Amino acid sequence: MKVSGFLLIDDHAMFREGIALTIAREFQDMPIHAVSTGKEAMEVLNAHKEIDLVMMDIYLSDIAGNVLLRYLRQLRRKLRILVVSASRDPVDVHRALSAGAHGYIHKSADSHGLLDAMARVLSGQDYVPAAFAQAGVHAMRADDAVLLGRLTPRQTEVLRLACEGLRNGEISSRLGMAEKTVKAHMSAVLAVLDVPNRTQATIVARRGGLLRHSM
Structure with missing residues (x-):
C-alpha cells in the first residue's frame, strides 16, 4: 500500500491523535496532516499536492461532510477518500458514497480493519463493511432507481x-x-x-x- 500524503479531518483531538499514531507506525516516512475543520482541510490540500488519501468524518463543526466531499473530489479528482464515522445510519452511508467517498467505516473498527479499508480504497476499490452494506445497499439501490427514473x-x-x-x-x-x-x-x-x-x-x-x- 503506497501513500504519498495523508490528510485526516476530524474535530475530536483524541481521535485525530490516535489515528495519526496508527498511520505513522504503518507509514514512517509519509507526510501526515491532521485538521479539525473543513476550512483547514481545503487549505492543507491546496498547499500539499502530494496528498492522495483523505480520511474524514462527515460531521464537522463548520461545513457539512457531504458538501466537503463534493468539493474535495472536484478540487482533486484522483483523490481517494475514506469516511470514518460514528454513525451507523444507512442514510449517512448512502449520502457519503453518493457525494464521492470511496469507502465508509465505523469508528469502532480496530487498526487492522482501518488499514484494510485504506488499502482497498487506495487500490481503486469501494469499501463498505458487510454490516453497513446489508443495511444500506438496498436503500441505496432503491434511491438510485428513483433518480434514474x-x-x-x-x-x-x-x-x-x-x-x-x-x-x-x-x-x-x-x-x-x-x-x-x-x-x-x-x-x-x-x-x-x-x-x-x-x-x-x-x-x-x-x-x-x-x-x-x-x-
Whole structure:
C-alpha cells in the first residue's frame, strides 16, 4: 500500500491523535496532516499536492461532510477518500458514497480493519463493511432507481452509452444528434443524479440497475 500524503479531518483531538499514531507506525516516512475543520482541510490540500488519501468524518463543526466531499473530489479528482464515522445510519452511508467517498467505516473498527479499508480504497476499490452494506445497499439501490427514473428516455440512452465508455463525439454519432446536444443531455443527467462527473453517474447507474437493463 503506497501513500504519498495523508490528510485526516476530524474535530475530536483524541481521535485525530490516535489515528495519526496508527498511520505513522504503518507509514514512517509519509507526510501526515491532521485538521479539525473543513476550512483547514481545503487549505492543507491546496498547499500539499502530494496528498492522495483523505480520511474524514462527515460531521464537522463548520461545513457539512457531504458538501466537503463534493468539493474535495472536484478540487482533486484522483483523490481517494475514506469516511470514518460514528454513525451507523444507512442514510449517512448512502449520502457519503453518493457525494464521492470511496469507502465508509465505523469508528469502532480496530487498526487492522482501518488499514484494510485504506488499502482497498487506495487500490481503486469501494469499501463498505458487510454490516453497513446489508443495511444500506438496498436503500441505496432503491434511491438510485428513483433518480434514474427521473431521466428522460434520451438522457437515459446517453447515460447508458457513457457507461460503456463512449465519448460525446461517439455518442453523437451513435444517436445521430449534435455533439452539443449530447453535452446538454449529459449535463442534465449529472444534475438529476446530483453527481459531479461521469464516473459517479456510472456508479449510480450500476447500483440502480440501469446497466443490467441495457444488456
